[in-house]
Amino acid sequence: MAKWSSKAVPEAVIELNQVSKRYGSGATAVEALSGLNLSVPRGCLYGLLGPNGAGKTTCLRILSTLLEPDSGTVRVGGLDALAQPRQVRELLGYVAQDVAIDKILSGRELLQLQGDLYHLDRADRDRRIAELSEVLGMVDWLDRRCGTYSGGMRRRLDLAAGLLHRPAVLVLDEPTVGLDIESRAAIWRVLAQLRDQGTTVLLSSHYLEEVDALADELAIIDGGQVIAAGTPQVLKAALGGDRVTLRVREFSDEPEALRVQLLLQACAGVRQVVVNRSQGFSLNLVVEHDGVVEQLRQQLKQAELPVFALAQSKPSLDDVYLQATGRTLMDAELAIAGQRDPKAERKQAMR
Amino acid sequence: MTISSATDPATPSLAPAPAAPASAPRSAFSELSQETLALTRRLFLQLARRPSTLVAGVLQPLIWLVLFGALFAKAPEGLLPEGMSYGRFLGAGVIVFTAFSGALNAGLPVMFDREFGFLNRLLVAPLRSRSSIVLASVLYITSLSLVQSLAIMATAALLGYGWPGGAGLLLVLVILLLLVFAVTAMSLGLAFALPGHIELIAVIFVANLPLLFASTALAPISFMPTWLGWLAALNPLTFAIEPIRAVYAGHFSLGEVVLVAPYGSLTGATCLAVLAVLALGLFLLIRPLLDRKLT
Numbered sequence: 001m002a003k004w005s006s007k008a009v010p011e012a013v014i015e016l017n018q019v020s021k022r023y024g025s026g027a028t029a030v031e032a033l034s035g036l037n038l039s040v041p042r043g044c045l046y047g048l049l050g051p052n053g054a055g056k057t058t059c060l061r062i063l064s065t066l067l068e069p070d071s072g073t074v075r076v077g078g079l080d081a082l083a084q085p086r087q088v089r090e091l092l093g094y095v096a097q098d099v100a101i102d103k104i105l106s107g108r109e110l111l112q113l114q115g116d117l118y119h120l121d122r123a124d125r126d127r128r129i130a131e132l133s134e135v136l137g138m139v140d141w142l143d144r145r146c147g148t149y150s151g152g153m154r155r156r157l158d159l160a161a162g163l164l165h166r167p168a169v170l171v172l173d174e175p176t177v178g179l180d181i182e183s184r185a186a187i188w189r190v191l192a193q194l195r196d197q198g199t200t201v202l203l204s205s206h207y208l209e210e211v212d213a214l215a216d217e218l219a220i221i222d223g224g225q226v227i228a229a230g231t232p233q234v235l236k237a238a239l240g241g242d243r244v245t246l247r248v249r250e251f252s253d254e255p256e257a258l259r260v261q262l263l264l265q266a267c268a269g270v271r272q273v274v275v276n277r278s279q280g281f282s283l284n285l286v287v288e289h290d291g292v293v294e295q296l297r298q299q300l301k302q303a304e305l306p307v308f309a310l311a312q313s314k315p316s317l318d319d320v321y322l323q324a325t326g327r328t329l330m331d332a333e334l335a336i337a338g339q340r341d342p343k344a345e346r347k348q349a350m351r
Numbered sequence: 352m353t354i355s356s357a358t359d360p361a362t363p364s365l366a367p368a369p370a371a372p373a374s375a376p377r378s379a380f381s382e383l384s385q386e387t388l389a390l391t392r393r394l395f396l397q398l399a400r401r402p403s404t405l406v407a408g409v410l411q412p413l414i415w416l417v418l419f420g421a422l423f424a425k426a427p428e429g430l431l432p433e434g435m436s437y438g439r440f441l442g443a444g445v446i447v448f449t450a451f452s453g454a455l456n457a458g459l460p461v462m463f464d465r466e467f468g469f470l471n472r473l474l475v476a477p478l479r480s481r482s483s484i485v486l487a488s489v490l491y492i493t494s495l496s497l498v499q500s501l502a503i504m505a506t507a508a509l510l511g512y513g514w515p516g517g518a519g520l521l522l523v524l525v526i527l528l529l530l531v532f533a534v535t536a537m538s539l540g541l542a543f544a545l546p547g548h549i550e551l552i553a554v555i556f557v558a559n560l561p562l563l564f565a566s567t568a569l570a571p572i573s574f575m576p577t578w579l580g581w582l583a584a585l586n587p588l589t590f591a592i593e594p595i596r597a598v599y600a601g602h603f604s605l606g607e608v609v610l611v612a613p614y615g616s617l618t619g620a621t622c623l624a625v626l627a628v629l630a631l632g633l634f635l636l637i638r639p640l641l642d643r644k645l646t
Contacts, residue, residue: 064475089477100468104397116389117476119382145400161472168367199367 014040019072047215051332056204093167103147152183257281390487444568454534458542533630540637584612
């Protein structure tokens, strides 16, 4: 089995370069990734943030060798994932979004199967199962059939399966989606522990607070491309001040919003004024200091514009996303929700 | 907010594997065996916990044997070759049909694994060869079919329809192995070619009984209309049924004619050769599909 060697492995453990992937052909084709570039440093807990349908799962499926890209290069631990998929699989632990377990088997039997597929010797396999069942709190129910498990138990079992062979890189696709707070916290603790002990962790999520809390670095994906990347702190700091959301009326129209935008752009200490069309033409802007807000109120009053609502907050990752795309992450989710075809996506995931 | 692992010194390590190899490198064969046996064990665990498949697989042909045997017990003399009783005639057909039906269902577990994403779990593992997924299915279905067939043979013996004897039993097993291998290959090919289990079940449903009736399982070719006789003489099941029937009649030898078809007479050796070619041909036919789906 390929083992991790700090000498052999370059600083970037995962490198995707100009990766493109299209599903289907003709008019119904869907471009999941379009020239995506990604670089994940060694020993980092890296978040992949984006709305559903942004291309996160396709990116992770390509990384885990389940899917071949149409073009581009993929390297994991210095290995070409397209030319040496088996060696890359030895380095990787993959925890898929949809937990695939055999309901008839017990959790222990599933982990034993997993260990045999990774060619662990029996003693090591059983020792490892005992370790992981303790770390992940599975001791009490590991010998019960998987069909009786809750969502959180299944997710922990799946995480244990991904960790069984001590992978150098752990890839998780939406690891906490649909989980209760307790299970989510347990998984967060384990991921942080893994990072602290030297495992590179790449997780996708559309939970802003999850990525903000967990990730050392992150990339925001939209439309199959990375639109921003860096540490959460740097990305938020780059916005340069507090975020203000302004609504002059409860229901504004576009001409009025554009007029206000022009007015605000002329104000000193105001930057990056964006009209948020999906939120009733509210305006999102950055103010350099607290005093600017009062100046804004004066300017609006002089222009005989009312203020229906004005909220000021520290920058969040959602603001980073908004700044890059002109819409919030939730709006992006809502926009895409009606366009997705679960049946087609299930077929894409099938071999 | 930042999440801290707050690692307890007593907590087992989750750290990645060290650079130094933990154990001596193992041979490719050893790794292939390990993964194949693990996958086969999973299928047998499923069977042990859901034995209804096995029970139904044995009961159905037994019902066929008892009911059809009784239905045609008073068949006119001279209808069957060598004045054979209908029960003895039917035994070979039911044995082959049992093995055939079991093998035809071989693709279903694979199809469910595709649909529920379990196959992806297997495919992200560094398998020595992904043929182990197919091998495990073949091992499982072959064992199951043989157990079912032996149960039918034992019941047929109890009903007074005869027992093939030691050498005859070996020949029956070889014939069943060839048939099961061929049909399992076809079923696995379908499991990867068809879009879902509904379609696969539909194909199994459509193929199963017509292939039985268009064979010599229930009646000899001489009893059939010409067109059906041709179909039966081309049906792979007939090539498995007739040598087994000759074994039950107690006079099988490889050079002896066991099937008088509209296109000519076939010996036992020819029937075995046809089955072997069929098994090999189907394996070669589905191999590109399996390669494409599993690599």
